Amino acid sequence: MLRFALNGRFTARKLTGQERFARELILELDKLPEAEEFVLVVPEYASSIPELKRIPVVKYGKVKSHLWEQISFYRYIKKNRLLSINLTTTCPFFSPDIVCIHDAAYYEISDLLTKTLYGKLSTAWHRLLAWGSARWAKKILTVSHYSKNRLSEILKISKERIEIIYDAWQHFNRVGYDDEIFSCLPACVKKKEYVLALSSLLPQKNFVWIKEVAKRNSDLQFVVCGKVVNLSSCSEQDLKCDNVHFTGYISDAQVKSLMSNCMAFIHPAIYEGFGIPPLEALSCGAKVIVSNATCLPELYEDSVYYIDPYNYDVNLKELLGKTVAPSEKILKKFDWGREAKKLVKIVKKIRCL
Template sequence: MNIHKNKSPIAINGQFTARRMTGQERFAYEIITELDKICKKGEFELIVPQDAKDIPKLANIPIIKYGKAKGSLWEQTFFAWYTILHKRISLNLCSIMPLLKPGIICIHDLSYKVNPQYFTTPYAKISQWWHKLQYYFAWKFSPIIFTVSEYSKQQMIEIYHVNPNKIVVIGNGWEHFNRIKEDETLKKRKPELFTKPYFFSLGSLAPNKNIQWILKVAQRHWQYNFFIAGKADLKAYGEDYKECDYPNVKFLGYISDGEIKYLMRHCKAFIFPSFFEGFGIPPLEALSVGAKVILAKSSCLPEIFGNSGYYINPNNTNVDLDEILSNQVESVDKVLNKYKFDRFAGMIHEHLKPFLFASNKQHRRATF
């Protein structure tokens, strides 16, 4: 059979374009941007909801706005119907795919399975159930499962007994940080932030981020400031945490990418004390601008960052940061050269070639 018969593009799930840009959305945005540079016209199409905002600029991949539903409802209705109606196989880069017509998926990690302690609210439990259902459909129906670390691949094999031959390990990158203009006006606008050396981190209310580690360590290091940007504040960590006890900790809220880049470049070190991560883009960004990174020795982080970071036990706050930073680490070049979006886009494109020009009959093995 001629595999170029009935040429049919792969439909990329563009629901991420309507969400706030976090780790998985960044991954999808950058991978598609790099895919667009190496693919031929007619190989892919990006299907996005009508309320899409962060749409990458593409030359070879057409952008199709389709359907007005929002969130997962759009994926499970309009995007699913599009793939059925046009006989497309889908590429889903953010861990969720349409269950009516499963396709190729990237599952970034198995946190919803291995960390039940993080999902205690009714909403979190529903999200946990939903993602575990996605896991089941991926193991059973997806012809290829991408993931971003060997750590996650091994968990898939050991916990769910997934065929290792259908799991492809790729990764994230940092090149997008080159496009961000550093906000050099920050020091002039907010001189109070720079009265003494500081450590920097990106915060979140997610329990796996372990921001409490920074709070406890800050009490042992009055000579430094500790800046935490993002959706987090001291009140979120309970009544035991009072501002008067942490005068050298400042929650900055959401700040611009340019401000983040400036704070990363000039910090004493970027701190990333997470109990669990699927990958960890922020410390990669920090390395790219020359910052030192202090990392938890947990989950996939040692695999990703090797000997280029300064490791801590995320459960032990009895540490001396100056002593930690006095240790020798390897050059960051190996890490920065390995983890690049253009490299992983090339790997994805190579693995998708059997599906790019396959006939509709050949695609049926990937659906039910």
């Protein structure tokens, strides 16, 4: 019997962190006996629908962008008397039901996110949705204890209403390698001799740090995978440096090849809800450098190298000469299948209310 409608707006968006979270959890839900209680509802124009065997997929509504959730998805769940499960922060305002708010960035670093008109509008909209979720959602999910504590304090809701569903990395096992990416890079970028970073160039990802550290480590090459987005007031030109090379948006197979052959993977974010790329890099056997900000020490413990995201005076070779713990413990800590089972337990409790 159908009871829950999975918000499939992510299937019409580019695959980044939150979309990955939704996609992988749903793929794992599809393997469970309880799959028959879920339906994935997607826009009619969805272009990246996961292949599911047990969870039915319904294409419904042609309304674009955020309005699809507020009109089409909302209409569907009310018409069919289903509870909504929203895994990528946004949700129907009047029926959030179960919603994963990945972080509190729109409150804690709003000064960084409101430097453009798009950023101002996006911040206001996400704050409104979070306000509604805090009041009407039956359960709020998030992806780290750090985010749980901050959301509880900021939205003034009890911690008992918030459950943690972690991100994971096993999707990377399905990805092959594409070494052709090296032919697209300058000849000075040699295997095992470059530092790699992967993300959109959102301001909180702190890619200015990479530019400044690259200047101070001029004997190293830095490869940055990602594109400037509307929330950012900077451009690739702003971040340009002789030993920093941008690839733009590339395939997972190309990313995996770069991660497997880098000297180190670096993630200097000043704010993060979780951060999947460092976990993917660890799964490839790469040395990983992350900032000591927000949730990152909680998640990665002593298996990575830490930097201060506001301090540019870092000798990377010296840092990487230090000893860190093996990555096996961290990789075992995060598993999509385990998190999907956790989600089922949560929705079962709500179903019994």
